[in-house]
Amino acid sequence: MEKKRDELPAGRQRLLLLVGSYDEAKQAYRYLIRLHPEWENQIAYLVPDDSEFTSEWRGRDNRLHRGLVARLAETGAWLLIAPLLAVERGHNILNEEKKAAIGAAYFLIRPHPRPDDIHYIMHSINRWAIDTSDNRDRLATLCENQNPDLECVGKKFRAAAFGEWRRLLRTPLRYGTLRHDDRQALTWSQLVSMWQVIGRLVRGGCAAQIFFCDAKFAPHTANLETGDRESTSLIIDMLGVLRPYFDCSSEKTPREKDLVRILYGPLYQALECMERGHFDA
Numbered sequence: 001m002e003k004k005r006d007e008l009p010a011g012r013q014r015l016l017l018l019v020g021s022y023d024e025a026k027q028a029y030r031y032l033i034r035l036h037p038e039w040e041n042q043i044a045y046l047v048p049d050d051s052e053f054t055s056e057w058r059g060r061d062n063r064l065h066r067g068l069v070a071r072l073a074e075t076g077a078w079l080l081i082a083p084l085l086a087v088e089r090g091h092n093i094l095n096e097e098k099k100a101a102i103g104a105a106y107f108l109i110r111p112h113p114r115p116d117d118i119h120y121i122m123h124s125i126n127r128w129a130i131d132t133s134d135n136r137d138r139l140a141t142l143c144e145n146q147n148p149d150l151e152c153v154g155k156k157f158r159a160a161a162f163g164e165w166r167r168l169l170r171t172p173l174r175y176g177t178l179r180h181d182d183r184q185a186l187t188w189s190q191l192v193s194m195w196q197v198i199g200r201l202v203r204g205g206c207a208a209q210i211f212f213c214d215a216k217f218a219p220h221t222a223n224l225e226t227g228d229r230e231s232t233s234l235i236i237d238m239l240g241v242l243r244p245y246f247d248c249s250s251e252k253t254p255r256e257k258d259l260v261r262i263l264y265g266p267l268y269q270a271l272e273c274m275e276r277g278h279f280d281a
Contacts, residue, residue, distance in 0.1 A: 002190060005078055005079075008104060008209075009103060009206075011095045011101070012101060012206065013103060014072070014077070014079070014101055015079050015080070015203070016082065016102045016104070017080070018083070018084045018087075018108060018197065019082070019084070019108050019265045020084065020109045021083050025045040025046055025047075025081045025082055028108070029057040029062065031045055032081075041062070041077075042062075042077055042078055042079060044080050045062065045063060045064065045080070045081040046063075046064055046065075046083065047064065048066055048067060048086075049065050062077070064080070065186050069082070069086075069106060070092060072093050073093070073094065073095045073101040084109075084111050085193060087197055087200055088193050088196040088197050089196050092200070093200050093203075094204070097204070098203075098204060099204030099206050100200065100204055103201065104208060104209040104210070105198065105201055105210050106209070106213050107194070107211065107217070108213050110212075110217050111194060112175060112186075112209060113173060113186070113189075117173070120189065121165075121169060123189065124185060125168060128161070129161060132161075142156040142160055166234060173186075176231055176232060183230070183231065183237065184237070184241050187234060187240075187241050191264075195264060197269050198267070209280055210280075212235060216238065217234055218234075220233075221233070238267075239268070239272065242260065242271075243268075245261060245264075245268075
């Protein structure tokens with residue numbers, strides 16, 4: 001990490017280590033301090049804003065409150081440990097030149113919702129409702145009528161939605177066992193969060209280096225084997241869900257293609273060209 005820090009441009013020689021929770025951020029901090037006691041004043045780890053109040057942005061035990069993460073460049077720390085979801089949006093972490101203060105990020109964990117995360121299921125049923133309500137053929141099939149009336153559509157839609165809600169509640173939220181459409185929905189959810197984090201590192205038109213450290217990102221590749229595919233590798237599935245929007249022969253509408261290309265074109269290109277375990281954004 002020191003070598004990578006020194007390779008980064010002046011003013012951006014900072015690293016971001018991404019973990020799954022605030023507790024993991026604290027554990028990672030303590031682990032690194034045990035390995036390198038001389039780093040004690042060079043590492044900050046993120047804590048929630050409602051933790052013990054301090055008037056300083058660097059409090060006891062090198063904690064950095066989430067609401068003050070934009071001041072990272074003022075702390076003197078070159079290493080920040082943070083939960084992925086805590087830095088995905090809302091804060092620009094800039095240096096004195098108003099450019100991204102962090103030059104490289106390491107995903108120490110593959111992001112994944114908690115098995116008991118009801119928010120993901122709520123987002124899933126909302127997505128189902130939008131997709132279904134916009135599909136006239138599907139609504140006609142539900143009512144067994146090519147010209148269904150509003151009352152029939154309403155009753156059948158509600159019954160189908162309740163069935164989908166129960167299915168989602170019963171479905172084990174494990175990446176490798178999800179059916180194709182559920183897995184792609186999960187991949188989109190994680191893709192957006194990860195790209196928003198990477199967005200913290202490219203402010204001001206800067207380049208950034210991104211490393212995927214968790215073997216779960218591509219377990220076969222991590223073991224120097226072949227055989228990773230969409231159902232085993234989040235990285236491969238990210239490419240899979242994005243590729244139709246960059247394929248001239250796909251059935252996606254021009255509007256959908258333009259939107260995805262604008263929002264995620266750089267991510268798609270970086271994933272296409274990535275080396276083993278890392279890419280440049």
